[in-house]
Amino acid sequence: LGLAADLRQALDDDELEVYFQPKVSIPDRRLVGVECLARWEHPGHGSVPPPEFVAVAEHTGLLGQLTEAVLTAGLRRARQWAQAGHPLPVAINLSSRTLMDPSFPARVSELLREYEVDPELLTFEITEDGSVGEADQPLPTLHQLAELGVRLSVDDFGTGYSSLSYLSRLPVHEVKIDQSFVQGMATDAGDLAIVRAVVDLARHFDLTVVAEGVESELTLNLLEEIGCDIGQGFLFSRPLPYERLEAWFAAQT
Numbered sequence: 539l540g541l542a543a544d545l546r547q548a549l550d551d552d553e554l555e556v557y558f559q560p561k562v563s564i565p566d567r568r569l570v571g572v573e574c575l576a577r578w579e580h581p582g583h584g585s586v587p588p589p590e591f592v593a594v595a596e597h598t599g600l601l602g603q604l605t606e607a608v609l610t611a612g613l614r615r616a617r618q619w620a621q622a623g624h625p626l627p628v629a630i631n632l633s634s635r636t637l638m639d640p641s642f643p644a645r646v647s648e649l650l651r652e653y654e655v656d657p658e659l660l661t662f663e664i665t666e667d668g669s670v671g672e673a674d675q676p677l678p679t680l681h682q683l684a685e686l687g688v689r690l691s692v693d694d695f696g697t698g699y700s701s702l703s704y705l706s707r708l709p710v711h712e713v714k715i716d717q718s719f720v721q722g723m724a725t726d727a728g729d730l731a732i733v734r735a736v737v738d739l740a741r742h743f744d745l746t747v748v749a750e751g752v753e754s755e756l757t758l759n760l761l762e763e764i765g766c767d768i769g770q771g772f773l774f775s776r777p778l779p780y781e782r783l784e785a786w787f788a789a790q791t
C-alpha cells in the first residue's frame with residue numbers, strides 16, 4: 539500500500555515527530571514527567587492519527603523502527619534535561635507486539651547506555667489488552683525490562699478485558715486511568731466510583747496512579763480529594779513539540 543511505503547520513507551528520512559505531554563503532580567501542581575507521542579505529517583494526507591500509522595507499522599514490519607525512533611527521541615531529551623540539572627522522566631507507548639519481540643529488552647539496555655540515561659527516567663506504557671492479561675505466566679519481556687530498572691505503566695486502565703490479578707503478578711509501577719472515566723467523573727457517579735476504586739487499588743499495590751484526560755478544574759479538585767497522584771490532560775497542556783514544551787515549562791516556574 540502507498541501509506542506503508544510513505545511511512546517507510548518517513549522513518550528512513552527521520553521525519554516522524556515526537557510531541558511531549560506534561561504529567562503533573564496533583565498535590566503540588568509540578569511537572570513530574572512527559573509522555574512522548576509520535577506524530578506523522580503526511581505530505582499528501584496531512585497528519586495521520588497515531589493508531590493508524592502504528593497499525594500500518596505493525597503490519598509491514600516497521601514497528602521496530604517506529605518504536606526506536608520515538609524511544610531515541612525521548613532518551614535524547616531525557617539526557618538533555620538531566621544534564622541541565624532538572625531530570626524529567628519520559629514515557630514511551632509500547633505496542634503489545636513489541637513485548638513479543640525477545641530482542642527488545644537488550645536493545646533498550648543498549649540505548650540507555652548509548653544515551654547515558656538513568657533507567658529510572660524511562661517508563662514504558664503498556665496497553666491493558668489480551669496479550670498482557672491473558673498470560674498465565676508473566677511475560678518474560680516485561681520482567682526483563684523491569685530488571686533493567688525502567689518503570690512499567692498500564693495505560694488505558696479499566697478498559698481492558700483482562701483480569702486484575704496481573705497487577706500483583708507483573709512488575710508494574712504505575713497505572714493510568716483511562717480518560718473516559720476521568721472525563722465522566724464530575725457528572726457520572728459510576729465513573730467517579732471507578733476512579734475511586736482504581737486509586738484504592740493502586741494504593742494497595744503501591745503503584746503510582748495517573749489520571750488521563752484531565753480537562754477541568756472541577757475534575758482536578760475531585761482527583762485531589764480522592765488522592766490521585768498525577769494528572770495529564772488538556773487542562774495542563776496538549777501534547778507539544780519540544781520547543782513549546784520548554785516554553786510551557788519556563789512559564790510555570
Ligand code: G
Binds near residue numbers: 574575604605608777
Ligand atoms: O498521540 P495521541 O494522543 O493522539 O495518541 C493516540 C494513540 O496513539 C494513543 O493510544 C497513544 O498511546 C498511541 N501512540 C502515540 N504515539 C505512539 C507510539 O510511539 N507508539 C505506540 N505504540 N502508540 C503510540
Ligand code: G
Binds near residue numbers: 751773
Ligand atoms: O492512550 P494514550 O494515553 O497513550 O493516549 C494519549 C492520547 O490522549 C493522545 O492522543 C492525547 O492527545 C490524548 N489526550 C491527552 N489529554 C487529553 C485530554 O485532556 N482530553 C482528550 N480528549 N484527549 C487527551
Ligand code: MN
Binds near residue numbers: 573631663693
Ligand atoms: Mn499512553
Ligand code: NA
Binds near residue numbers: 693694714
Ligand atoms: Na491512554
